Amino acid sequence: MKALLDTLADIVGHDQMLTGASDMAPYLTDWRGRYHGAAQAVIRPADTEQVAAVMSACHRAGVPVVPQGGNTGLCGGATPLADGQAVVLSLSRLRRIRALDSDNNTLCVEAGCTLAAVQEAAQAADRFFPLSLASEGSCEIGGNLSTNAGGVQVLRYGNMRDLVLGLEVVLPDGRVWDGLRGLRKDNTGYDLKHLFVGAEGTLGVITAAVLKLFPAPRVRATAWLAVPDPQAAVSLLASMRAACGDRITAFEIVGRSALELVLEHIEGARDPLAEPARWCVLVELSDTLKDAALDEMLQRELEIAMEGGLVLDAVVAGSLSQTAALWALRENISEAQRIEGVSIKHDIAVPVSRIPEFLALADQRLKAAWPDVRIVAFGHIGDGNLHYNLSKPQAAANDAFIASTGDVNLIVHDLVDALGGSISAEHGLGQLKREEIRRYKSEVELDLMRAIKNVLDPAGLMNPGKVI
Numbered sequence: 255m256k257a258l259l260d261t262l263a264d265i266v267g268h269d270q271m272l273t274g275a276s277d278m279a280p281y282l283t284d285w286r287g288r289y290h291g292a293a294q295a296v297i298r299p300a301d302t303e304q305v306a307a308v309m310s311a312c313h314r315a316g317v318p319v320v321p322q323g324g325n326t327g328l329c330g331g332a333t334p335l336a337d338g339q340a341v342v343l344s345l346s347r348l349r350r351i352r353a354l355d356s357d358n359n360t361l362c363v364e365a366g367c368t369l370a371a372v373q374e375a376a377q378a379a380d381r382f383f384p385l386s387l388a389s390e391g392s393c394e395i396g397g398n399l400s401t402n403a404g405g406v407q408v409l410r411y412g413n414m415r416d417l418v419l420g421l422e423v424v425l426p427d428g429r430v431w432d433g434l435r436g437l438r439k440d441n442t443g444y445d446l447k448h449l450f451v452g453a454e455g456t457l458g459v460i461t462a463a464v465l466k467l468f469p470a471p472r473v474r475a476t477a478w479l480a481v482p483d484p485q486a487a488v489s490l491l492a493s494m495r496a497a498c499g500d501r502i503t504a505f506e507i508v509g510r511s512a513l514e515l516v517l518e519h520i521e522g523a524r525d526p527l528a529e530p531a532r533w534c535v536l537v538e539l540s541d542t543l544k545d546a547a548l549d550e551m552l553q554r555e556l557e558i559a560m561e562g563g564l565v566l567d568a569v570v571a572g573s574l575s576q577t578a579a580l581w582a583l584r585e586n587i588s589e590a591q592r593i594e595g596v597s598i599k600h601d602i603a604v605p606v607s608r609i610p611e612f613l614a615l616a617d618q619r620l621k622a623a624w625p626d627v628r629i630v631a632f633g634h635i636g637d638g639n640l641h642y643n644l645s646k647p648q649a650a651a652n653d654a655f656i657a658s659t660g661d662v663n664l665i666v667h668d669l670v671d672a673l674g675g676s677i678s679a680e681h682g683l684g685q686l687k688r689e690e691i692r693r694y695k696s697e698v699e700l701d702l703m704r705a706i707k708n709v710l711d712p713a714g715l716m717n718p719g720k721v722i
Contacts, residue, residue: 255294262297265307270347272296281322281342282334285389286592289330289685292322292338300347302364302422302430302461304458309459310428312341318715319343319426321455323365323397326389328599329684331401335719345396348461351375359467360436361418365396365460372465381467384411388585396460402452404680406504406584409636411468414451415682420464421447426457426711431517433532436464437491449706453716454682457710471540474503475548476577477556480531480567487635490564497555498539498611500546505636506536506584506610512632516583523583526569534593535635536584587632587641596652597630597645604675606638612673613640619665620644624655639679642666663690683721685713691722 263271272278281296283289294317297580299305306522312319320339322332334340348366355361356379363372369390376383387393387405397403399421404413411417420435433447450457481487484507491505509530516523527534539548552570559565571577591597604612613631620627628647633640644662646655667677671694678687692700707714 255315258317262295262308262310264300265311266297266304270298270300272298278342280364281325283343284328284330284333285326288596289333291320291334291336291340292356293334293340293342294338296342296344296348299345302348302587304449304700305345305348305424305459305461306428306430308341308343309424309426313427313713313715316713316715317341318718319459320717321345321396321400321459323394323400324368325397326390326393327397327401327684328601328681329678329686331682331684331717331720333685334398338416340718343459345459345461346394348396352462354379355436356381357434360465360530361465362420362434362436362462363395363465364462365394365399367395369393369395369398373591376467377470379467380470382470383417383465383467385414385417387586395463395465399451399460399463400454401682402680404634404637404639405610406634408634409504410500415448417466418447418451418463419466421450421460422462423450424459424461425609426713426716430461431458434462434464439450443670449710452682454684454721456707456721457716458632467541471503471542471547472544473541473548474577475539475552476571476580477537477552477581478526478569478571478580479535479537479556480529481533481565482563483533483610484635486564486612487533488606488609490559490608491636491654493559493564494537494555498551501541501546501551501638502537503540504536504538505634507552507632507635507640508534508536508584508587509629509631510534511628511630512587512590513583515594515630516586519590519593520582520586523586525565526580526583529567531566536580584632585611587630591630591643594647595645596656598656598659599642599665600642600644600677601639601679601681602642602666602670602677603637603639603679604670604673606635606671608675609635609638609640612644612675613667616642616666619669620662623661623665624658626651627655638675640704667694685692685720688719688721 276407320334345365348364350364353362384407423431
């Protein structure tokens with residue numbers, strides 16, 4: 255093994271190969287601190303050529319490789335296994351903006367670019383890249399692609415699969431597939447890029463991507479609303495989409511327990527409404543026209559909704575700082591939960607129309623088994639993706655409750671499946687749901703996934719122990 259490490263050090267430079275325990279530690283634990291792995295080394299290549307050379311060397315030596323971006327994932331997908339056999343391949347030094355084509359509305363970036371850097375590059379060209387996540391300052395494009403990230407604007411723009419036109423990928427044996435084409439129409443066979451989007455690094459290493467850009471929004475209108483229940487939120491979404499069309503950029507639901515965690519743990523957070531509401535919605539409209547009267551449109555729709563009983567109270571942001579404060583309440587929920595302590599987390603999707611049914615039945619079944627369970631529900635109601643997280647109100651009781659994860663998951667995931675949903679909407683499978691998915695995917699689906707894996711990675715060296 256020393257021979258391989260010597261080779262890898264020669265490829266990337268000795269200072270870019272980490273082997274000390276303290277140096278490697280940040281790369282061996284996931285963001286939530288749930289998964290802890292081990293590795294022979296952490297390798298930090300500078301470009302695609304070095305990635306290809308590293309992959310070729312590891313392939314010849316039969317050593318597994320775990321690709322890693324910003325290490326902000328929530329399912330352990332970028333954490334190596336505990337056996338210490340793998341090499342962690344950090345893509346964070348691949349951070350060049352390779353090309354920007356304003357007329358074609360495309361941006362070619364390397365995998366290590368942070369999402370925030372991509373947003374800034376688009377903004378500098380008076381364009382807009384719509385993916386928006388709470389971790390955008392540290393998450394990287396390669397990881398966003400590998401998990402098919404969603405975020406708060408999927409309702410209008412789609413997830414990462416919808417935002418990418420071309421990829422550059424280093425295959426497990428070190429060959430490079432150059433698919434960096436900025437084409438919106440290309441019917442020359444299989445669309446290979448979609449094999450790697452959402453594959454969590456189990457088929458190859460994404461090193462660069464051509465991303466779609468959009469006209470920059472010139473005006474926004476944002477409001478925080480109290481609604482009677484999730485059914486009212488779904489009905490409000492339908493009426494607002496009919497009235498406002500694609501101007502609806504985001505439509506987020508926040509349960510009271512989620513908001514209370516933010517108010518407790520995030521400095522400066524405050525409830526926008528005078529009276530506590532059991533359910534709230536954060537809605538945002540945007541338009542590329544400078545003179546679009548979005549505030550008036552939003553106010554009009556809210557008045558109609560209040561008359562119809564769909565909205566109980568509302569606060570419309572009157573400034574950029576107020577808009578930021580409203581969004582901070584939503585975006586800081588995950589951080590507040592991390593501060594609060596461990597919980598059993600679910601990232602599920604069901605048809606939008608069935609969200610009220612899911613919430614009612616899941617609450618009922620879980621409380622029948624654990625009467626004091628605290629349910630923290632929030633997420634992207636506009637596209638049917640909910641984060642449904644469970645814990646006990648007293649932190650001391652959580653260790654015993656976490657031991658019931660399997661039983662909890664069975665209740666939640668069986669219900670999701672019965673409603674025609676998915677047990678992973680935007681976080682991926684990683685290590686967390688690798689075994690669980692076998693209960694819900696058909697044998698045909700699993701056989702097809704295994705066949706694809708065997709063709710591209712017959713030796714099973716790419717991110718072992720993840721997805722499948």
